[in-house]
Amino acid sequence: xxxxxxxPKFQVLKxxxxxxxxxxxxxxxxxxxxxxQDPGMGLRLIYYSASEGTTDKGEVPNGYNxxxxxxxxxxxxxxxxxxxxxxxxxxASSVTGANVLTFGAGSRLTVL
Amino acid sequence: xxxxxxxxxxxxxxxxEFITINCSYSVGxxxxxxxxxxxxxxxxxxxxxxxxxxxxxxxxxxxxxxEKHSSLHITASHPRDSAVYICAVxxxxxxxxxxxxxxxxxxx
Numbered sequence: 003x004x005x006x007x008x009x010p011k012f013q014v015l016k017x018x019x020x021x022x023x024x025x026x027x028x029x030x031x032x033x034x035x036x037x038x039q040d041p042g043m044g045l046r047l048i049y050y051s052a053s054e055g056t057t058d059k060g061e062v063p064n065g066y067n068x069x070x071x072x073x074x075x076x077x078x079x080x081x082x083x084x085x086x087x088x089x090x091x092x093x094a095s096s097v098t099g100a101n102v103l104t105f106g107a108g109s110r111l112t113v114l
Numbered sequence: 115x116x117x118x119x120x121x122x123x124x125x126x127x128x129x130x131e132f133i134t135i136n137c138s139y140s141v142g143x144x145x146x147x148x149x150x151x152x153x154x155x156x157x158x159x160x161x162x163x164x165x166x167x168x169x170x171x172x173x174x175x176x177x178x179x180x181e182k183h184s185s186l187h188i189t190a191s192h193p194r195d196s197a198v199y200i201c202a203v204x205x206x207x208x209x210x211x212x213x214x215x216x217x218x219x220x221x222x
Contacts, residue, residue: 033208044118044200044212052208060209092157096208103147103202103210105157 004028008093008106015083015113023078023109025093031104033096034076035060036068038089039108045092051076083113120201120213127220133188135216137201140182148175148186149200151215157200160186191220 006027015021027034032053037045047060051070065087067079076095080087093106119138127133137146148160161168161175163184168175172191177184188195201213 035210042214044214045202045210046212047209050208094157094210096210101145101162103149103159103162105149105159107156 006093006095006104006106008091008109010109011107012110013112015080015111017084017113019083020079020081021083021111022080023091023093023111024075025077025106026075027093027095027104028074029095029097029102029104030073031095031097031102032073034070035094035096036066036076036078037092037094038062039092040089048078048091080111083111085113087111088113118201118203118211118213120216122216123214124217125219127191127218129192129220129222131191131220133191133195133218133220135186135199135201135218137184137186137203137213138182139184139201139203139211141205142179142182143203143205145204146177146184147202147210148184149202151198151200153197160199188218193220193222196220 009024035050036048046062049068051057054073069077091109096103117140121136146163151157163177172189174187196219198215198217200215202210
């Protein structure tokens, strides 16, 4: 039982390049989330998906797009990376009612 | 605004000490999680609370719904407890809100 799997774990981009962070969960969770974590700040929500086929903006959505491909997968895309997007990104999933919250291992992104 | 406040921000303890980390939130919640993050590592959920108290080994989590406050206690602290502890709450809807974390260092 893998839980939440994120790829890649590390990535270095140049300003303007694009990339997609992949996330998959095998726990049949309805809700999936993308967060970024920056020093001195709490986890901040980028986008979330309450169910397959739906996505909603979080606190810091600018510069990102997401796709909820199916119930298992939720990807985060940076179309034109900027240095301000240097961060650690976490995917998470939960069941309705929030009694379970599971995180991926994180993806460290550096934009030069 | 849905705010989550944690205290202290940083905590250093001697091995064996009893530790308390506090979390306050601003309005009624449907769930509260205590999370643990080791350096360079992922984030794991230690407890989910909606009322009362839960215990797992040397960790105890309590919540007071009326006072909008939760505490995480660690008894007989050990260097392996050194980590960042994060409080996360869910209000209505599907979004979690996070405190900035408490960085705990336990010295042998």
